[in-house]
Amino acid sequence: MKHNLFGPLILLLLYTNAAFCLGSVVKKDYKYHSSPHSWEDARRFCSGKFTDLATIYTHSDVNNLDIHYDFWIGLKRRGPQSNEWVWSNGLENNVNNLLHNKENATGDCAMVKYNEQNRIYIRNCNDHRFFMCQKSNQLSHQFIPEAKTWEEAWQYCKSEYYNLASFTSSFLNDFLTEQEFPIWIGMHKDEQSWSWTSGVSEYDSWSTGEPSTEGDCxxxxxxxxxxxxxxxxARFPFLCILDSVVLVKEKKSWEEALEHCRGLRSTTNKDFRYDFLSLQPNDPHDFVLNKVMQADTEEVWAGLRFLAGEWLWVNGADMLYTNLPRCPTRRQHCGILSKSSAGSMEARDCSERKNFLCYSYTP
Structure with a gap:
């Protein structure tokens, strides 16, 4: 009788080549981008460099974000690349000490970068940014959370207020406080219902009276x-998520799932590589179980295998679970997560066909 040794041999080779003492591979990182984009453009940006526009799972995901933003003020060169600067209301005063990047800047318009000691930077006038208007009373300023070019912002202020804002150096620091504005996330309206672009979340902390019919993003x-x-x-800053956990909704045996994970390639980020998911007790289990709950099977494979008398993660991660059987029954040599397991690993027959979890990483 022939014995198929190819599977175990290739598994041993794959495990031998894995990096040992690997820590957590479950990542849920948020990246805030202050440059205003439309919702679709923001999503394309996030998909190319991260995972997607952000899915929010808990309040703690966003409570401690480092929110910074830029806004136009009424300061502009007298002419292209001139060394003289004038305020849009006609005032002329020495502002060279206010300009942070005047030595190597190529733009002709000035903006304030909030949360960076309120410094004034020179930028391209055609960039889209929020802006600050000013009424005739210098103490009356209005922050406008609509992204426009410098010229568009100036025209808006002229029609609605008085002018783009002007400041003295001392007044700038005394006046500027945190301003409220929208940030794009991965929530959108599909026909009559709202859903996340990636993942499933119960987060539904809408402002009072929302969602209204104001928009679909x-x-x-x-x-x-x-x-x-x-x-x-509309153009707003946006929030991306780098989510390393990938649920594959195909029914495969454990070894087929291993091969599938390691064969995955990203269509948007060529630096990403993939492997079978490992899980540690301190990982965010609620986040991983959120993925499991989206599976088409009641249980999903993870990268856990009983091999040579011990339980091992095939990517070489530390094995910290202690509840697994020391001598599993025949064939029950592969690890699963279940929709009802509350995050603990269980042993199953490796030939069973299930959905499975991979993860992305950069070598």
Missing amino acids: GSISSVTKMMAPKNCT
């Missing part, structure tokens, strides 16, 4: 972190 407030719908073409 979701945002959160930079201050309250409450959600509100906005017009999808």
Whole structure:
């Protein structure tokens, strides 16, 4: 009788080549981008460099974000590349001591970068940014959370207020406080219901009276972190998520799943590689179980295998679980997570066909 040794041999080779003493591979990182984009453009950016626009799972995911933002003020060169600067209301005073990057800047318009000691930077006038208007009373300023070019911002202020804002150096630091504005997230309206672009979350902290019919794309407030719908073409800063856990909704045996994970390639980030998921007791189990609950099977494979008398993660991660059988029954040599297991690993027959969890990493 022939014995197929190819599977065990290739498994041993794959495990031998893995990196040992690997820590947690479960990542849920958020990256805030202050450059205003439309919702679709923000999503394309996030998909190319991260995972997607952010799915929010808990309040703690967003409560401690480092929120910073830029806004136009009424300061502009007298002419292209001139060394003289004038305020849009006609005032002329020496502002060279206010300009942070004047030595190597190529733009002709000035903006304030909030949360960086309120410094004034020179930028391209065609960039889209929030802006600050000013009425005739110098103490009356209005922050406008709509991204426009410098010229568009100037025209808006002229029509609605008085002018783009002007400051003295001391007044700038005394006046500027945290401003509230929308930040794009991965929530959108599909026909009549709201859903996340990636993942499933029970997070539904809408502002009072929301969701309204104002728009079909979701945002959160930079201050309250409450959600509100906005017009999808509006330009706002946005929040990306780097989510390393990938649920594959194909039914495969454990070894087929291992091969599938290691054969995955990202269509948007060529640096990503993939492996069978390992899990540690201190990992965010609620986040991983959220993925498990989306599976088409009651249980999903993870990268856990009983081999040579011990339980091992095939990616070489530390094995910290202690509840697994020391001598599993025949064939029950592969690890699963179940929709009802509350995050603990269990042993199953490796030939059973299930969905499975991979993870992404950069070598």
